Amino acid sequence: MGRYNPSKYLEVFYRWLPSQGSVFGAIMPFMVATLAVNVVLLVLKSEFKTKVGLPLSAHSIFGFLLSFLLVMRTTMAYQRYMEGYAAMSLMVRSARTATREILVAGSSGSDASVARCVRYIKAYLFVATKHLRSEALELEEVPDGLLTARETNYLAPRSRRSLLIIGWLAIEVEALHSMSAISDMHRLHLLNHLQALTDAFMGATRARAMFIPFPFAQVFIVSLTLYCFSLPIVLIPIFGRWSVALTAFACFVIFGTAEVARRLESAFEQYSGFEPIPLDLIITAAFDDIDAYVAQFSDFRRGLTFHRKALDDAEAVDDATRGTWIGLNSLAPEELGPPGEMTEAENVALGMAIETDTVPHEISVAVSELVELDEALERARSAAGSGMSSVNGSVAPDEHEQPMVPNESTMEP
Numbered sequence: 001m002g003r004y005n006p007s008k009y010l011e012v013f014y015r016w017l018p019s020q021g022s023v024f025g026a027i028m029p030f031m032v033a034t035l036a037v038n039v040v041l042l043v044l045k046s047e048f049k050t051k052v053g054l055p056l057s058a059h060s061i062f063g064f065l066l067s068f069l070l071v072m073r074t075t076m077a078y079q080r081y082m083e084g085y086a087a088m089s090l091m092v093r094s095a096r097t098a099t100r101e102i103l104v105a106g107s108s109g110s111d112a113s114v115a116r117c118v119r120y121i122k123a124y125l126f127v128a129t130k131h132l133r134s135e136a137l138e139l140e141e142v143p144d145g146l147l148t149a150r151e152t153n154y155l156a157p158r159s160r161r162s163l164l165i166i167g168w169l170a171i172e173v174e175a176l177h178s179m180s181a182i183s184d185m186h187r188l189h190l191l192n193h194l195q196a197l198t199d200a201f202m203g204a205t206r207a208r209a210m211f212i213p214f215p216f217a218q219v220f221i222v223s224l225t226l227y228c229f230s231l232p233i234v235l236i237p238i239f240g241r242w243s244v245a246l247t248a249f250a251c252f253v254i255f256g257t258a259e260v261a262r263r264l265e266s267a268f269e270q271y272s273g274f275e276p277i278p279l280d281l282i283i284t285a286a287f288d289d290i291d292a293y294v295a296q297f298s299d300f301r302r303g304l305t306f307h308r309k310a311l312d313d314a315e316a317v318d319d320a321t322r323g324t325w326i327g328l329n330s331l332a333p334e335e336l337g338p339p340g341e342m343t344e345a346e347n348v349a350l351g352m353a354i355e356t357d358t359v360p361h362e363i364s365v366a367v368s369e370l371v372e373l374d375e376a377l378e379r380a381r382s383a384a385g386s387g388m389s390s391v392n393g394s395v396a397p398d399e400h401e402q403p404m405v406p407n408e409s410t411m412e413p
Contacts, residue, residue, distance in 0.1 A: 059234045069220050080267065105186035122287060128201055173191065
C-alpha cells in the first residue's frame with residue numbers, strides 16, 4: 001500500500017501522482033466526463049436559455065440510497081483485504097515455525113534432508129508470491145540456491161506450484177522420521193505446520209479469486225454513474241458556475257471511494273505506487289528470519305550460543321576474553337590444555353563458558369575431569385606437607401595468620 005506518515009497531516013494534499021499512491025489518476029477520466037456534462041449544461045442554460053434543473057429532494061433521496069451502496073461496497077472490499085492479509089500472516093508464521101522445528105528436531109538426522117526442507121520452505125513462499133500475483137515462474141527470476149533448474153522447469157507449467165512443494169516437504173518429513181531423526185510427536189507437529197501452509201495458500205487464493213457478485217456490481221456501478229452524471233442538473237440552477245467545482249469534488253469523493261474499494265479487494269495486485277498487501281516486504285522479512293534461524297542453529301551446533309547471558313554482557317567480558325571464549329568452543333577436547341597451562345584470559349573465558357553451559361558437552365566433561373585431577377593433586381600435596389611438618393615438630397605458619405600476643409591481664413605472676 002502507498003506508504004505515508006500519518007503524523008504529517010498535510011502530506012495527503014500534495015501527493016496526487018499515481019506513483020505516489022494516489023487514485024486521482026485512475027478516476028480522472030470519470031471526473032473529466034462528468035465535468036464535460038456540467039460545462040455543456042452551463043452553455044445550454046446561458047447561451048440558449050435552455051431550462052436545466054431537477055427537484056433537489058428527489059436527488060437527495062437517491063444520494064441517500066447510494067451512500068448505503070458505497071458503505072456496503074467498501075465493507076465487502078475491506079473484509080476481502082483482511083482475509084488476504086490474514087492468510088499471508090498465517091503463511092509466513094507457519095513457515096517460520098516449521099523452519100525452527102525442522103532445524104532443532106531434525107538435527108540428529110541427515111543434514112542434506114534438513115537443508116532441503118529449509119530450501120523448500122523458502123521456495124514455497126517465493127512461488128506462492130508468484131501465484132498470487134498471476135506471474136509466470138521464470139528460471140532467471142528464481143533466487144540463487146532456492147530451486148534447481150530441474151525443479152523450476154518441473155514447476156513452471158503447473159498451476160498450483162506451492163502445493164507441489166508442500167508435497168516435497170511432506171516426503172522429506174517422512175524421510176527424517178524413517179531414519180529416526182524426528183520423533184512421532186515432532187512428525188505430527190511438522191505435518192500440522194504443512195497443513196497450516198496449505199490452508200494459508202488456499203485462503204490467499206480464495207481472497208484473490210473471489211469477486212463481488214455480478215448483480216451487486218451492476219446495481220452499484222449503474223447507480224454510481226447515474227448519480228454523478230445527473231448531479232450537474234441539480235447544482236446548476238442553485239450555484240451556477242460554481243457547480244463545476246462542486247461537481248468535481250463530489251465525483252472525487254464518490255469515484256475515489258469506489259476505486260479504493262476495487263483496489264482493496266484486489267489485495268495482491270501491484271499498482272503504481274500502491275500495493276494493498278506488500279508481498280515483497282513480507283516475504284523478504286520471512287527470508288531474513290529463516291536465514292537467521294539457520295545461522296543461529298549452525299552456531300549452536302558449533303557451540304557458539306551468542307544468546308547466553310555471559311556473551312551478551314559486554315561490560316563483564318573484555319574483547320580478549322570474548323575472542324578466547326569463541327576460540328575455546330572450536331577446540332576438540334584433546335586440544336584443550338590443562339587449566340594451569342592456559343592464560344588468565346583463557347581461564348576466565350573457560351570458567352564463564354562452563355558456568356553458562358555454552359561449550360560442547362565433551363569439552364565441558366574433559367575440563368571438569370582436568371579440574372578434579374588438579375584439585376586431587378593439590379590435596380595430596382597438602383596432606384604430604386602436613387605429614388612432614390608433624391614429623392619435624394613444627395607447623396609452617398600461614399602468611400595471612402596474625403601472630404598470637406599474650407594478654408598481660410590473664411598472665412600468671
